[in-house]
Amino acid sequence: MRRAVRAPFGVDRPPVTSIYLWGRDRSHLNTTARVLAARLDPKFSWIEAIPPETSRGEEASAERFTLTCGPGELTPMPGVSPERLWAYLKPRGQRRAAAELEEFLRMPEPIQRAISSLLSSERSGPRLLVIANVDLVSAVDLGRPRFVSGFIEFLNSHDISILVTATGRPQLERIEFEYSFTTSESLPQRFRTDAAVCQWGDCDACIVRLFPEGELVCISRLVEDPTSNPPRGRVPGWAASH
Numbered sequence: 001m002r003r004a005v006r007a008p009f010g011v012d013r014p015p016v017t018s019i020y021l022w023g024r025d026r027s028h029l030n031t032t033a034r035v036l037a038a039r040l041d042p043k044f045s046w047i048e049a050i051p052p053e054t055s056r057g058e059e060a061s062a063e064r065f066t067l068t069c070g071p072g073e074l075t076p077m078p079g080v081s082p083e084r085l086w087a088y089l090k091p092r093g094q095r096r097a098a099a100e101l102e103e104f105l106r107m108p109e110p111i112q113r114a115i116s117s118l119l120s121s122e123r124s125g126p127r128l129l130v131i132a133n134v135d136l137v138s139a140v141d142l143g144r145p146r147f148v149s150g151f152i153e154f155l156n157s158h159d160i161s162i163l164v165t166a167t168g169r170p171q172l173e174r175i176e177f178e179y180s181f182t183t184s185e186s187l188p189q190r191f192r193t194d195a196a197v198c199q200w201g202d203c204d205a206c207i208v209r210l211f212p213e214g215e216l217v218c219i220s221r222l223v224e225d226p227t228s229n230p231p232r233g234r235v236p237g238w239a240a241s242h
Helices: 026-040 082-092 095-106 109-120 134-140 149-157 172-176 219-223 237-241
Strands: 018-023 045-049 058-060 065-069 127-132 160-167 179-183 196-200 216-218
Touching: 018 026, 018 149, 018 172, 026 045, 026 127, 026 160, 026 179, 045 109, 045 134, 065 109, 095 109, 095 149, 109 127, 109 160, 134 160, 149 160, 149 172, 196 219, 216 219
Parallel strands: 018 160, 018 179, 045 065, 045 127, 127 160, 196 216
Antiparallel strands: 058 065, 179 196
């Protein structure tokens, strides 16, 4: 992966993207997610899966949408059949709208609420949805190990970026995300840093340059000589497999 030249912070507008952030320590991971999210969108929306015995809370305001819920509440819903939706929308010639609405209705209710909040916000800047602790959801929805990645295209098409956090080893759906970040305790000791580490992503439109070096660093910066410019895709084997 090529180390991009860091531009002055604030020059570039954050791209619409998808980020998978994983690590070993849940508290550290989610603290890191909040720091990175605030850099991409100061008014980011936050949905967090929590164990059933943990108290829940909600904060919905013009400034930020925050919701904690049980893992089971973040599993996809049955939705409505495409045929029924099309029967309703056909007289209006809205076949594409029927498909999009059907996709939206299959999303978990908390995510629907967050999307509605993001789309109703009167702002021209970026929109970011964070879904924390997706590993807890996967544990109760074994039949759909890639449930979150299925929302990426829908969200991006509405100019909404998505950042998810997963504690432990990465889930299978990580490969569907444009970027993979990790906290450095997941890396060998010699590569430890206080910043989160970008393992892969679009180096031609590198997102790393939008962050101060103490918050996010490219894996190539830790592996290669800082003065070098390694070719795209040159990533250590352990980095790609972790």
